[in-house]
Amino acid sequence: MALPPSALAPVADYFKVLSELSRLQVLCSLRSGSKNVTEIIEETGLGQANVSKHLKILAQAGIVSRTPQGVSVYYEIAEPFIFDLCELVGDRLSMRLEAQSQQLKQLEGLRRA
Amino acid sequence: MALPPSALAPVADYFKVLSELSRLQVLCSLRSGSKNVTEIIEETGLGQANVSKHLKILAQAGIVSRTPQGVSVYYEIAEPFIFDLCELVGDRLSMRLEAQSQQLKQLEGLRRA
DNA sequence: CCATTAATCTACTATATAGTTATACAAAGA
């Protein structure tokens, strides 16, 4: 085995943080800039306690930073790098879809011949 | 919100496949080339039924390919791209560790002064 | 055909966690 599990575990944990739709929604809502919890709730449509929990997980993972400001708390993307990851995956997935539709076209061409 | 959840969900699902230590172990064991299930079991130390399930998940995600060959079944990395993802994350995590140790050094320097 | 080997499948248990509701806490103003 190239890598021992001990080296792989942190990577798996990082992916796990990014593997929940709600957390990706929260991250996307922060892409346009720092926001407080209320704004994030409004933008994502998620429940308040739920957003709070997800923000805690994201902060513990070092992906967002937390700065209390008066009554409210502002969160901000601390690692824009995650959007690169998401785009890489997204590109790969759309490449697949395109390849599939290409195959469908070829099949139709064969059937017509 | 920049992206609708419908566009984010497949990305989350992809990350979810990569978010399990055992699956990353399986993928790493395949990095050196095509292997049958028994070989993967030996290399990873995971249970047989467990490996079989993980391989099914990886195959359904399009990350590995499956080719029966006689009695045994050989699996192979279908998207080497995943190792790029893992390395990106690994590099980021080790960068963090290094930054942390730098901070520790600075703190010690301050305390001595 | 039977036995053996490799892999998959089924059923189950244990655990983790997403989401929710209600509560607690903290800051700011009346």
Added chain:
DNA sequence: TCTTTGTATAACTATATAGTAGATTAATGG
């Protein structure tokens, strides 16, 4: 101080899934 507002937390439910044991299927050799 009391109230209001914005967050966080606690407790709970529901669900998903990792891991396992045992049955099942498929290919090969005797």
